[in-house]
Structure formats: structure tokens, C-alpha cells
Amino acid sequence: GAGVSQSPSNKVTEKGKDVELRCDPISGHTALYWYRQRLGQGLEFLIYFQGNSAPDKSGLPSDRFSAERTGESVSTLTIQRTQQEDSAVYLCASSLGFLSMNTEAFFGQGTRLTVV
Amino acid sequence: AQKVTQAQTEISVVEKEDVTLDCVYETRDTTYYLFWYKQPPSGELVFLIRRNSFDEQNEISGRYSWNFQKSTSSFNFTITASQVVDSAVYFCALISMDSNYQLIWGAGTKLIIKP
Numbered sequence: 001g002a003g004v005s006q007s008p009s010n011k012v013t014e015k016g017k018d019v020e021l022r023c024d025p026i027s028g029h030t031a032l033y034w035y036r037q038r039l040g041q042g043l044e045f046l047i048y049f050q051g052n053s054a055p056d057k058s059g060l061p062s063d064r065f066s067a068e069r070t071g072e073s074v075s076t077l078t079i080q081r082t083q084q085e086d087s088a089v090y091l092c093a094s095s096l097g098f099l100s101m102n103t104e105a106f107f108g109q110g111t112r113l114t115v116v
Numbered sequence: 117a118q119k120v121t122q123a124q125t126e127i128s129v130v131e132k133e134d135v136t137l138d139c140v141y142e143t144r145d146t147t148y149y150l151f152w153y154k155q156p157p158s159g160e161l162v163f164l165i166r167r168n169s170f171d172e173q174n175e176i177s178g179r180y181s182w183n184f185q186k187s188t189s190s191f192n193f194t195i196t197a198s199q200v201v202d203s204a205v206y207f208c209a210l211i212s213m214d215s216n217y218q219l220i221w222g223a224g225t226k227l228i229i230k231p
Contacts, residue, residue, distance in 0.1 A: 040226075041223060041224075042207065042221040042222055042223040042224050043207070043219075043221040045218055045219070048218075056218075089159065091159075091161065093161075104151070104163045104166060105163075105219065106163070107153075107160055107161035107162075108160065109158060109159045109160040110159045110160070112159075
């Protein structure tokens, strides 16, 4: 597609339920990143994929968070047993290759998650 | 350790005023890149500029200009003759080998341009 697409754009869920957030990167971009942005704060790195592999999962805040990517394309971020502190905007970005100093990341519009 | 500090949480100016957004960074690497991104109310982060550590030339793009000073570890962003459409949150970020090539983000500065 023309840009990074994320769905849903907004999600309200009850505490304790599981949610799945989807990211469609730019076609041909091998690297994909997930970030979390709490209200009024900067971006918090969660995980990145190079192809379908996630070499760095250190940013995932707890074992309730998981992510996968298939076909070097779509990625899904899953949050199990959601808690109120999970409320945030979840941003996905993709880049042509592994993010280096010569590449830039293109961001989606994010999924605003509200846990009530 | 790498760190990016944007000390200004929020700035509010009247349209047509000039405004400077500050960014101070820390890194032990001698080779690194600095970025500015704009996040309008729609939420999508928009890339503005990338600057490498070996190029200290200031850059101007229309009403936007960037002042990179290694001596003070700063990469400040100035908007000249601000417009309402410039209202957004602006993020400064750093990437280096020391950061494992992950973008290190500042907390952002919310810029409000009043008509």
C-alpha cells in the first residue's frame, strides 16, 4: 500500500479481555516496529521484526504482550488480559531495511486503545 | 547511555511568530544520526529531517531550519513565520550503533499556534 496502515484506529475494551492490533507495513519493507505512546509522552519501543523474526523482544512490557509477523508483511500485536495501564496509542512503523542511520521509518496513524 | 531531552513540554505562540524547539542529546558514539518528526492531531508521525554527526551545516527548508551544534549536543528546530497548521507535537530522536540502531526518542514538544 501507499503507507503504513493500522487497524482498528480506535479500540475500547474491558479490563481482562484480549485485544489484537494489526499493522500492514509498506510493501517491500522488511523491517517493522511497534511502539507505545502514552498520553502526553514520547514513544516507547516494544518490538521490531526483521523479516518474520523478532530478534529483540526486550521492549515488551510483560508476558501479556506478544507479536508476530507473517509473510514479511502483516504484523499483529496481541495484548492478553488487558489492564488499564495498557491504555495508549500503539504505533507501527516500517522501513526498507533494518533501521540504520541511512534509513527512515514510516509510521502508521496508530491504534488508540482504551481499557475500561 | 543514549538520551534525548526535549525540555519544552508545550509552547504556545501567535501565528507569524518565530519559534524554536530545543533538543539536547547524549551519546558516546561519534557516529550517529538525529531526526525530527512531526505528529499532527491525526496521529501519524511525519519525518522532517535526518542529520548525521559529521555534518554540522545548518539546514533550511522553507520556513523550517535546523541548527546542529556538536559542542553543545543540541539539534534545535526553528519554524519561521509560524502558521496554525504547524500545530503538532514535535519529536527529536537519535540513532546510533550504541543504541543498537533503535531510535531513542525525546518526550516531544507540543506546539500550539494561535490564530
